[in-house]
Amino acid sequence: MEFIPFNSRYTYHKSPFGAVPAGQTVTFRIVLPRAFGCTGASLIVSAESGHTEMAAMRWERMEGTAEEWWTVQFTPRTPGLYWYHFALAQRDGGSLITRFACGIGEISGAGTSFQLTVYDPAFQTPDWFKGGVLYQIFPDRFCASGAPKTGVPAGRVLRRDWGGQPLWEPDDDGKIHRYDFFGGDLRGIAEKLPYLQSLGVTAIYLNPIFEAESNHRYDTGDYEKIDPLLGDKEDFEALCAAAEKAGIGILLDGVFSHTGANSKYFNKDGRYSTVGAYQGKDSPYFDWYRFIDYPEEYDCWWGVDILPEIDEENADYIAYMAGKNGILRRWLRAGARGWRLDVADELPDRFLDALRTAVKTEQPDALIIGEVWEDASNKISYGQRRRYLGGAQLDTVMNYPFAARLIDFAVTGIAEGFHDAIQEICENYPKPAVDCLMNHIGTHDTCRILNRLATHDSYESTERDRYAGGLDAAERAEGVQLLKMTAAVQFTLPGVPSIYYGDEAGLDGGEDPFNRGCYPWGREDPELLAWYRALGALRRAHPVYIDGDYVPVSDALGCIAFERRGRGERLLTVANRNEHAIVYWLPDYGYTALLGGEVRGRELYLKAKSAAVLAFQAPQEQN
Numbered sequence: 001m002e003f004i005p006f007n008s009r010y011t012y013h014k015s016p017f018g019a020v021p022a023g024q025t026v027t028f029r030i031v032l033p034r035a036f037g038c039t040g041a042s043l044i045v046s047a048e049s050g051h052t053e054m055a056a057m058r059w060e061r062m063e064g065t066a067e068e069w070w071t072v073q074f075t076p077r078t079p080g081l082y083w084y085h086f087a088l089a090q091r092d093g094g095s096l097i098t099r100f101a102c103g104i105g106e107i108s109g110a111g112t113s114f115q116l117t118v119y120d121p122a123f124q125t126p127d128w129f130k131g132g133v134l135y136q137i138f139p140d141r142f143c144a145s146g147a148p149k150t151g152v153p154a155g156r157v158l159r160r161d162w163g164g165q166p167l168w169e170p171d172d173d174g175k176i177h178r179y180d181f182f183g184g185d186l187r188g189i190a191e192k193l194p195y196l197q198s199l200g201v202t203a204i205y206l207n208p209i210f211e212a213e214s215n216h217r218y219d220t221g222d223y224e225k226i227d228p229l230l231g232d233k234e235d236f237e238a239l240c241a242a243a244e245k246a247g248i249g250i251l252l253d254g255v256f257s258h259t260g261a262n263s264k265y266f267n268k269d270g271r272y273s274t275v276g277a278y279q280g281k282d283s284p285y286f287d288w289y290r291f292i293d294y295p296e297e298y299d300c301w302w303g304v305d306i307l308p309e310i311d312e313e314n315a316d317y318i319a320y321m322a323g324k325n326g327i328l329r330r331w332l333r334a335g336a337r338g339w340r341l342d343v344a345d346e347l348p349d350r351f352l353d354a355l356r357t358a359v360k361t362e363q364p365d366a367l368i369i370g371e372v373w374e375d376a377s378n379k380i381s382y383g384q385r386r387r388y389l390g391g392a393q394l395d396t397v398m399n400y401p402f403a404a405r406l407i408d409f410a411v412t413g414i415a416e417g418f419h420d421a422i423q424e425i426c427e428n429y430p431k432p433a434v435d436c437l438m439n440h441i442g443t444h445d446t447c448r449i450l451n452r453l454a455t456h457d458s459y460e461s462t463e464r465d466r467y468a469g470g471l472d473a474a475e476r477a478e479g480v481q482l483l484k485m486t487a488a489v490q491f492t493l494p495g496v497p498s499i500y501y502g503d504e505a506g507l508d509g510g511e512d513p514f515n516r517g518c519y520p521w522g523r524e525d526p527e528l529l530a531w532y533r534a535l536g537a538l539r540r541a542h543p544v545y546i547d548g549d550y551v552p553v554s555d556a557l558g559c560i561a562f563e564r565r566g567r568g569e570r571l572l573t574v575a576n577r578n579e580h581a582i583v584y585w586l587p588d589y590g591y592t593a594l595l596g597g598e599v600r601g602r603e604l605y606l607k608a609k610s611a612a613v614l615a616f617q618a619p620q621e622q623n
Helices: 186-191 193-198 233-245 315-322 327-333 349-362 400-412 418-428 449-455 473-490 526-541
Strands: 026-033 038-047 052-056 058-063 067-074 080-090 093-101 104-107 114-119 134-137 203-206 210-212 220-226 249-254 291-293 338-341 367-370 438-440 496-500 549-556 559-566 569-576 582-585 591-595 598-600 603-606 610-616
Touching: 026 038, 026 080, 038 067, 052 067, 080 104, 114 418, 186 193, 186 233, 220 233, 220 327, 233 249, 249 367, 315 327, 315 349, 327 349, 338 349, 349 367, 400 418, 400 438, 400 449, 400 473, 418 549, 418 559, 449 473, 473 526, 473 569, 473 610, 496 526, 526 591, 559 582, 569 582, 569 603, 591 598, 603 610
Parallel strands: 134 203, 134 496, 203 249, 249 338, 338 367, 438 496
Antiparallel strands: 026 067, 038 052, 038 080, 058 067, 080 093, 080 114, 093 104, 210 220, 549 559, 559 569, 569 610, 582 603, 591 610, 598 603
16 A cells, blocks of 8 residues: 555544544544545444444545545544544445554555544543652562551561562462561651652552551451551551652552452451351341352452452442542541552442542542553453543553553564554543553562563563572673663653662562562662662653653664653653664754763764663754
């Protein structure tokens, strides 16, 4: 095909770019060769409900003697997903323009329809989060204040060797019966707020802090209590108050799809004085759970019997969580600035609708981030299309698509297709959600990014000798070099970069639980730490990172480049994954290096496996 009749990512063909609020008029333009002999064209739009509209396009103009333009306007009235393509008429028949790949349309009946995301025009996301830096903390492993703990349940394995290898002792069925605790706590986090400020951190995401049996605490025991090893409600309130003074918001991990079997709600082993659902059908929590053969057989999260699954559409459960004095609002009143929702795609619409109402009623600028691993704009789960980002549920999501493509580039050096992956999300998500994307490259669920980059490995093996990770000197040097390059891209993409605690210090580790080691206080990698501080300072200094547009420049031959434009700024990121230095020809004169690289006129000199960030200022004309 020698011409492109339509590209949804060019405002020349579709304006405005990407998702639109309901009521926003969208202009479409197709470009056809004069020789094609088009006698008429139509836009065909189908709503997710199945309703289809056809709008006749008008002949707009000739461009030269070989090209003709057809245009039409369409105004979606209600939020939801719309799918569109174009029908062309010719003297001897007709054809369609459908999506071939990456926003590009071609004249063929074999492609798919283009997606148009339409959201509630009232949809807004918290401004305080945009342009900042998020820091994820696994509370038991970040910092131990040494403060005495009271009310700690018996049977916990308490470690005294901060930095030791986490315990991993599965039984023959792969189940873990003993969890070890290193003593990290909320007071320890408060003590390290100045350190987090030095990184430019503006928000902290805490893995679960409520009382639970395990050290990861995704098996909630009591939503109303802080785990005693972490402190108490007063410690949490003090942390939130100190963080607010430091310009940092605290986000809590909401685990609402399941509880622990040994929670006060299920109480399988009778650890609590309450009557749990397992102990009697007269329990106030009995209807929260779905029993198959009472009491031993019940629905549980992914078949894990220590995590009985909740019926999140149960009215009493929704009231407990989202009521006026429910869990969601109670902890916001205590100082939290928002919630990250564990396995958000396993929470039904009814629950998510109630959750948003509760959170935004209590604190209109509270943030709601959902854990969704795929494209959240068109995700299907439990047999239905989800509406996370339409304006009535989530503010934004954990950005796994960005992470996957960025890590793939860093590991393989394949640059081609990088921009397509980034633009796919920018095109499909509402701009308010894009500006708040949680851009992580490692979390408590994944191998440490340093190990993954150092060994060019996915760490997906289940062999025990690969779980612990561990790097030799050469591997560590490789990992640090690639992590600096990767972080530079991460910090300059649309959304908010998320640092998994210790990554900035060179903490290594394989798969769970070895990716949850103790922060190496006093043993940080100085080169890496300095680089992260420079990246944090870069974001503080340049407002374009709040909501600037993403403009692809190139992605080929082991190198990617893109600009962020807005608020009077143009900042260019260039990353060279090659094993050799390169000279990159810049788009124009007028760039100066802010971080990394060396600029000489229109040439950027960039070392192997490194990145640079440049600022553009148009040269002034000479009189």
